[in-house]
Amino acid sequence: MKVFVTGGAGYIGSHTLVQLLAAGHDVCVFDNYCNSSPVALARVRQLTNRDVAMVEGDIRDADALTAALVDFAPDAVIHFAGLKAVGESNEKPLLYYQTNVTGSTNLLAAMDAANCRRIVFSSSATVYGEAQYLPFDEEHPIGPTNPYGRTKAMVEGIISDWARATPDASAVLLRYFNPVGAHESGRIGEDPQGIPNNLMPFVAQVAVGRRAKLSIFGDDYDTRDGTGERDYIHVVDLADAHLAALDYTGRAMGCEAINVGTGQGVTVSELVVAYRRASGRPIPLEIVPRRPGDVARSYAATAKAEKLLHWRAALDVDAMCASSWRWQSDNPQGYPMAGEV
Template sequence: MNILVTGGAGYIGSHVCIELIEAGHNVIIIDNLSNSNREVINRMQMITGKTITSLVADIRHAEVLDVIFRSFLIDSVIHLAGCKSVNESIEDPIKYYTNNLSGTIQLVETMDKYNVHQLVFSSSATVYGVPEHCPIPETAPLNTVNPYGRTKLAVECFLNEFIQSKPYFSIALLRYFNPIGAHESGLIGEDPQAVPNNLMPYITQVATGLRSHLNVFGDDFATIDGTGVRDYIHVVDLAKGHVMALDSMVEKNGLNVYNLGTGNGYSVLQLVSTFEKVTGKSIPFKIVNRREGDVAICYADPSKANSYLQWEAERSLEDMCRDAWRWQKNNPYGYRTIENESMVSELY
């Protein structure tokens, strides 16, 4: 199948594209490169041995989407494009609603116009807010606590309402927990463009000496060691979940929601300790004040995805740490060490 992947040059998107290609699909990437780098396309081609069509454009532009859907016989869409920083969403909620919600509406409208009716949407465990209990099933109350999470929930609500009027669509909402790690080749991985918002790239940058220490936000949560507990999932396992969600849509309409997580929770300090054990690198840290909106414990009940998608996270926390360190060690400055634009077309 020809799969349009929005945000396909990003951290998660690049791993999804590789799994799609290895499953026999053809991918067409659209990415505005606001949080990614052109070099990732070259790296993906090195890994897969395939030429990848990649278009630098924004999904909010209807005329651009028209060109893409007219030019390629798109069968399905995996939608990962969007802004993703909790802190930035608090500072600039307009940017988040414009990108995440308006962009999705424009994309879905164009899909319907060109009779493309299969959509996998990248949602987030942040839609659960402060969970009443863990593990969290898909039926748990939705009560997100920040603008980023609210935009994900708003898109979910829109898609739920949209499919009531378009019952011939097939939509999968994938609620990610905490993806970390990198491709085993060490060629692609998480490459934050400024100070990392996520824990693992901050740890790996401390390990390389780019940063002096790790800030641990709070040690007074009701957890095993006082630090926040999260469900860390290897990004490759997460990517494979997209392929299986896509496969589940064949001759099946309607909307389904799936948690993608391991079902296990680890604290910040447990992750740091595991990283140190696996890599032999010391990670100095300082305890600082909690961040607003942080919850104590959040981990998935992935049983629905296990049963309905035949998907299960296979990689261990040690694997996640080992692969994340391989990526960072091989690419201490991320993709910015190489700027090769030869494989990327541009649309305006």
């Protein structure tokens, strides 16, 4: 199958590329490297001994996106490209709407031009907002509490409307919980630009000595130890979920939202303890005020993924921390400059 992958050089995209290529698919990546590295693609090629077509471009550039899609003529699209930091979305909401929402409408129009009817979308459990009940299932009301979550919810609605209006369309909206970890080789992993917005890469950078201490945003939540509780999922499990979703689009029409998580919550404090265990390093920390838009607890109901995708997460929090530490200790400064692999 020919698969067009927006944001394929990023963290989740690069791990999914490994699985796609290992499964024998032909892939074209469209990425502007705003929060990714061409070195990741070079390492994917090394890991798989397969080539990856690459078009450097921005999903806000409708003409460039359409040209790339029409030229590659894919059977399906996996859409990762977008901005994803909750805090930054509060500070720069228009940038998030322009990139995530307008970029996605550009993509759907480009798919129409290329006669492509299958898409797997990188959504987020952030769309649920505050829990009315737990675990979150796909029937839980949508109520995002920050601009980032609102962009994801809007794009879900747009894709659903597109699928309803498009003959033979098939779309899967994968609502990620909290992807962490790295490839077992330690060759690819999460390498955020600037200060990490997510917990595990920040913990990893403290453990490897790049940062002095970890800031925990609030210890007064209604959780078992007062720190925020999340459903962390290994990025390799998440990559496998994309292949399962891709397969599903080939045998079902319409649009389905599907949670991708483990179904188990881990608190920030528990994750720090697990990372100390994996790394053997001290991880100094401080408690700071809560961040706007954060919720106390979030974990997934996973029955729908098991039923429709025949997929279930297999890797636990110790595997997540061990693989993350292997990546960070082997690459203490993240990816090197382009041209160095």
